[in-house]
Amino acid sequence: MRNYTTQMDAARRGIVTPEMQAVAKKEYRTEEEIRKLVAEGKVVICANRLHDCLQPNGVGSMLRTKINVNLGVSRDCKDYDVEMRKVMAAVDMGAEAIMDLSSHGDTQPFRRKLTSECPAMIGTVPVYDSVIHYQRDLSTLSAKDFIDVVRLHAEDGVDFVTLHCGITRKTVEQIKRHKRKMNIVSRGGSLVFAWMCMTGEENPFYQYFDEILEICREYDVTISLGDACRPGCLADAGDVCQIEELVRLGELTKRAWEKDVQVMVEGPGHMPLDQIAANMKLQQTVCMGAPFYVLGPLVTDIAPGYDHITSAIGGAIAASAGAAFLCYVTPAEHLALPNLEDVKQGIIASRIAAHAADIAKGIPHARDLDDAMADARRTFDWEKQWACAIDPQTARSIREQRKPENEDSCSMCGKFCAVRSMNKALNGEYIDIL
Amino acid sequence: MRNYTTQMDAARRGIVTPEMQAVAKKEYRTEEEIRKLVAEGKVVICANRLHDCLQPNGVGSMLRTKINVNLGVSRDCKDYDVEMRKVMAAVDMGAEAIMDLSSHGDTQPFRRKLTSECPAMIGTVPVYDSVIHYQRDLSTLSAKDFIDVVRLHAEDGVDFVTLHCGITRKTVEQIKRHKRKMNIVSRGGSLVFAWMCMTGEENPFYQYFDEILEICREYDVTISLGDACRPGCLADAGDVCQIEELVRLGELTKRAWEKDVQVMVEGPGHMPLDQIAANMKLQQTVCMGAPFYVLGPLVTDIAPGYDHITSAIGGAIAASAGAAFLCYVTPAEHLALPNLEDVKQGIIASRIAAHAADIAKGIPHARDLDDAMADARRTFDWEKQWACAIDPQTARSIREQRKPENEDSCSMCGKFCAVRSMNKALNGEYIDIL
Numbered sequence: 001m002r003n004y005t006t007q008m009d010a011a012r013r014g015i016v017t018p019e020m021q022a023v024a025k026k027e028y029r030t031e032e033e034i035r036k037l038v039a040e041g042k043v044v045i046c047a048n049r050l051h052d053c054l055q056p057n058g059v060g061s062m063l064r065t066k067i068n069v070n071l072g073v074s075r076d077c078k079d080y081d082v083e084m085r086k087v088m089a090a091v092d093m094g095a096e097a098i099m100d101l102s103s104h105g106d107t108q109p110f111r112r113k114l115t116s117e118c119p120a121m122i123g124t125v126p127v128y129d130s131v132i133h134y135q136r137d138l139s140t141l142s143a144k145d146f147i148d149v150v151r152l153h154a155e156d157g158v159d160f161v162t163l164h165c166g167i168t169r170k171t172v173e174q175i176k177r178h179k180r181k182m183n184i185v186s187r188g189g190s191l192v193f194a195w196m197c198m199t200g201e202e203n204p205f206y207q208y209f210d211e212i213l214e215i216c217r218e219y220d221v222t223i224s225l226g227d228a229c230r231p232g233c234l235a236d237a238g239d240v241c242q243i244e245e246l247v248r249l250g251e252l253t254k255r256a257w258e259k260d261v262q263v264m265v266e267g268p269g270h271m272p273l274d275q276i277a278a279n280m281k282l283q284q285t286v287c288m289g290a291p292f293y294v295l296g297p298l299v300t301d302i303a304p305g306y307d308h309i310t311s312a313i314g315g316a317i318a319a320s321a322g323a324a325f326l327c328y329v330t331p332a333e334h335l336a337l338p339n340l341e342d343v344k345q346g347i348i349a350s351r352i353a354a355h356a357a358d359i360a361k362g363i364p365h366a367r368d369l370d371d372a373m374a375d376a377r378r379t380f381d382w383e384k385q386w387a388c389a390i391d392p393q394t395a396r397s398i399r400e401q402r403k404p405e406n407e408d409s410c411s412m413c414g415k416f417c418a419v420r421s422m423n424k425a426l427n428g429e430y431i432d433i434l
Numbered sequence: 435m436r437n438y439t440t441q442m443d444a445a446r447r448g449i450v451t452p453e454m455q456a457v458a459k460k461e462y463r464t465e466e467e468i469r470k471l472v473a474e475g476k477v478v479i480c481a482n483r484l485h486d487c488l489q490p491n492g493v494g495s496m497l498r499t500k501i502n503v504n505l506g507v508s509r510d511c512k513d514y515d516v517e518m519r520k521v522m523a524a525v526d527m528g529a530e531a532i533m534d535l536s537s538h539g540d541t542q543p544f545r546r547k548l549t550s551e552c553p554a555m556i557g558t559v560p561v562y563d564s565v566i567h568y569q570r571d572l573s574t575l576s577a578k579d580f581i582d583v584v585r586l587h588a589e590d591g592v593d594f595v596t597l598h599c600g601i602t603r604k605t606v607e608q609i610k611r612h613k614r615k616m617n618i619v620s621r622g623g624s625l626v627f628a629w630m631c632m633t634g635e636e637n638p639f640y641q642y643f644d645e646i647l648e649i650c651r652e653y654d655v656t657i658s659l660g661d662a663c664r665p666g667c668l669a670d671a672g673d674v675c676q677i678e679e680l681v682r683l684g685e686l687t688k689r690a691w692e693k694d695v696q697v698m699v700e701g702p703g704h705m706p707l708d709q710i711a712a713n714m715k716l717q718q719t720v721c722m723g724a725p726f727y728v729l730g731p732l733v734t735d736i737a738p739g740y741d742h743i744t745s746a747i748g749g750a751i752a753a754s755a756g757a758a759f760l761c762y763v764t765p766a767e768h769l770a771l772p773n774l775e776d777v778k779q780g781i782i783a784s785r786i787a788a789h790a791a792d793i794a795k796g797i798p799h800a801r802d803l804d805d806a807m808a809d810a811r812r813t814f815d816w817e818k819q820w821a822c823a824i825d826p827q828t829a830r831s832i833r834e835q836r837k838p839e840n841e842d843s844c845s846m847c848g849k850f851c852a853v854r855s856m857n858k859a860l861n862g863e864y865i866d867i868l
Contacts, residue, residue, distance in 0.1 A: 076836075076845065103850060128850060131867045138867050176860065181808040183856040190852035194865040232852075233808030234793065234801060272801075273754050274794035299750060299790035301804040301811075304819065305828035309746050309786055316733060316747045320707050334811070335829060336836035337845045352743055356733035359668065360708035367668060367706075370735040374615040374667030377735075377768070385738065394739035395769060402510075402770035411510065411771045416537060416562060418624035418666075422617040426610065431628040433565045433572050 006220040007047060009260035011039035019045045023058035028364040034058060041253070042289040044262040046097070046121040046159035046222040054159065055119040057096045059264060059291045061284070064363050065319040065354035068123065068293070068327045069095040069347060072102035073110050076337055080110050084117070086340060091120050093347045095328070099123040099162075107132055108156065115157030123160040123224060126150045127188045127205070138195055143204035147211055154219040162266065163212065164189045164226035165205040166248035171229070171241070172196055178241055182232030185269075189228025209252060213259045222262040224293055225249045230269035233301050237271040238279060250286040264293045264325065267318075271297035276314055280322035291324035298329065307333040308349035315350060319357030326350050348391055355390070378419060380408050440654040441481060443694035445473035453479045457492035462798040468492060475687070476723040478696040480531070480555040480593035480656040488593065489553040491530045493698060493725045495718070498797050499753040499788035502557065502727070502761045503529040503781060506536035507544050510771055514544050518551070520774060525554050527781045529762070533557040533596075541566055542590065549591030557594040557658060560584045561622045561639070572629055577638035581645055588653040596700065597646065598623045598660035599639040600682035605663070605675070606630055612675055616666030616704075623662025643686060647693040656696040658727055659683045664703035667735050671705040672713060684720040698727045698759065701752075705731035710748055714756035725758035732763065741767040742783035749784060753791030760784050782825055789824070812853060814842050 004010035010017050016031045020038060023045055024031040037043035043060030059066050069090040073083050087098050098120050100111055107129055114122045126149040131138055133149055153161055167189060175183060175193070184190045192203055205212065216223055229245040231237040249265050256263045265287045268279065276297055283292045297314035298307055311329035319326060330338040330346035338346065358366035369388045376384035382399070386392040402411045409417040415433050424431045438444035444451050450465045454472060457479055458465040471477035477494030493500050503524040507517050521532050532554050534545055541563055548556045560583040565572055567583055587595055601623060609617060609627070618624045626637055639646065650657055663679040665671040683699050690697045699721045702713065710731055717726045731748030732741055745763035753760060764772040764780035772780065792800035803822045810818035816833070820826040836845045843851035849867050858865045 075848065103848070135868065138865060181805070182812055182853070183860065185852045185856075187847055187850050187852045190855040190859070191850075191867070194855045194859045197859040197862075198865065233811070234804045235808055272793045273750060273790050300786060300793065301807040302789070302822050303782075303786050303824045305823070305825055305832055306782060306786060309743055309783055310790070312743050313747050313750045313787065313790055316707060317751065332832050332836075332846065335832040335844055335846065336838075339836075348737075348740060349743055352734060352737050352740060353747065355736070356707050356744070356747055359706050359734065370668045371615070373735040374669055377667070378616055388736050389739070390737045391739055398739055398766055398769040402766075402773075404770075410769055412766065412769065413621055414509065414537070416621050416625075418619045418621045419616070421624040421628045422619075425624070425628045425631040426617065428631075431572060431632065433625070434569065 019056040050157035066096040068097035121159040139198040160222040166245040185232030267294040277321035293325040295327040312349040312353040315353035320360040453490040484591035500530040502531035555593040573632040594656040600679040619666030701728040711755035727759040746783040746787040749787035754794040
């Protein structure tokens, strides 16, 4: 019989949960180290008590950087089984979290399928499911309706929920006055903003935060504090709207921790490269070390079709400077619903960013595969190279499409191969180049 | 009648050349600012006096970051016209420099074609053309043979030459003793090393550096001091071999400057993200501000097939921390000779990295297009978005393959589009989501 509510509650009472044990093992840490970090709020283990098939992961800046993949049933893809195969493919490709952003039909069966079959942590954004769930237009929903959807998701076994608690009626005036270039680009944030504009009422996720905490405490749902005002272009980065909301999120983090509810904080967004590290440090002080979950940051606005690359640059810098969790961005960002190939490209780019950051941060064993790859390259052990590669199939097929004359080189350099020349030179062999 | 030898010579004598004027205009700088930077060696204008069709560019950490594309005739692609079309395509895609790494047949006609038709700066690596040029095996070449090829390239109008001057007989012992994982991965560097091993002689590019300076001074060929010991894997980054060579390159930079010869310095390579900024700063002090030309840096070893991304991450950080010039890396790196699609992907990834860095560095007008893109996104002006995009064709085709229901959204979010909701909310309009 479980004698605690949330992972944080357990940790604070000195209890090492099975989830903490699993995380400790994966991260080469002691159970006591993990317990202490969870107690402090510096690591979250998103694990709804009803998500039985979860293989738990910890999220925190001192752990391996985790990545999230957004999927879900939409008007264009209504087949649960097809979407579920995408989910499992994403998990196979290395996603530790799946956010179900379903926006069509009855969303509950797919959500329940996820929490009963998927081993990754499952997140949702209740505000956009609200419109779908009630099949009523936004302006007709009451504050209670929104909170009821949070409860529904908790009961369905969701591990974390994005809630845009940090914008208030004051934000409405601030956004109007400040005249950002891109206003609000967070989908959930824009719905909350629109609802406030149409009803004249306060943000329910802010006003009824205590009720939300009760729900999250009961099921151990981690709150991912959404950043409605995340910058949607470089020009808006780090402005008063973004930072005011961050301050609100810091206050709300403290309130959640008082009830033993686990918290992540969401962050940018579009941001010039030179601002990223400072922004990560600011979040860490304002939110007292709560894990930072970023979307990007995208370091330029002018590369539609390549935003998996613009966000891999920003994500690598962010994670090395303190972000704990990267939301993937696909090449279709700003343009269209991603297809399966886009999903793959997005996951790989995010994994590269996360991995590069983990090496930079000195996460235990992060560089093991890189070192093995270097040995395999020096010895021309191609099979071992594929075994070390983040995407063995793609690497192998590039080489095999353009076969070299000899196994001890590739068609890029042929006999000019530096590795070949050096192996011969260091062995005292004659080096033929022509 | 030209009354100076090199751009540096002119600058030091107070002469503003037509090339400096052109660079000043492109970079939103005064002619006097550019002249002073060229005089100090902090900016190079690679412009062989025989390269008549050159549209000059400046390379320096305070200017817009430039990118280089490696091409050339090879066993697999022997047709000069086909390769020339690739060159011009690369220039159209934004490459400011083309390095001709031809490794097959008679290389001179293609090299001359480049310097008589291509407006980008043209670079070569004489050491690997030596084997091809003489059609003799490496061990049979004399020191003079190598220097003669440098002269030949200068006479053919080449704007910059990579010369691996910084390794010496001492390096042979160091490499053997230090036991790096990847030894030497620079192609040219490995040939020099191999030649030293086979002949027992000193590196000709080091021993006869003064003769080389005379040639470069005569034609105004910029020396790109090659980094033979650039790290080929994360484990080798910043080791004694790399840094010892960097110190030699600093000494050689000074000797070149004494003869008014322009110098760039080449750099990593594979390097953990957290070492990059420090490495850029170190180069700037050791080489007294000479422009740094980097290959990558690649921030992980385990992503063959995606090294345009690993190097975009490293390149963006490097350029924002002081590198001036990025050599592109394609998805085929470590695997095969890049095809045209690889070349395109490599150029775009490099341009993203360079552009992100330019914004971070505050290069004048660097963010103009990003700001215009943000305005176009807010107003759903898709044609203007394509006009701002780094690759309009790809962006447009992703959107058009998956058409949205309405022009005021895309198929990614449909009616959940935050921009749409915000435009309506700020206009006091009703927001329909269902």
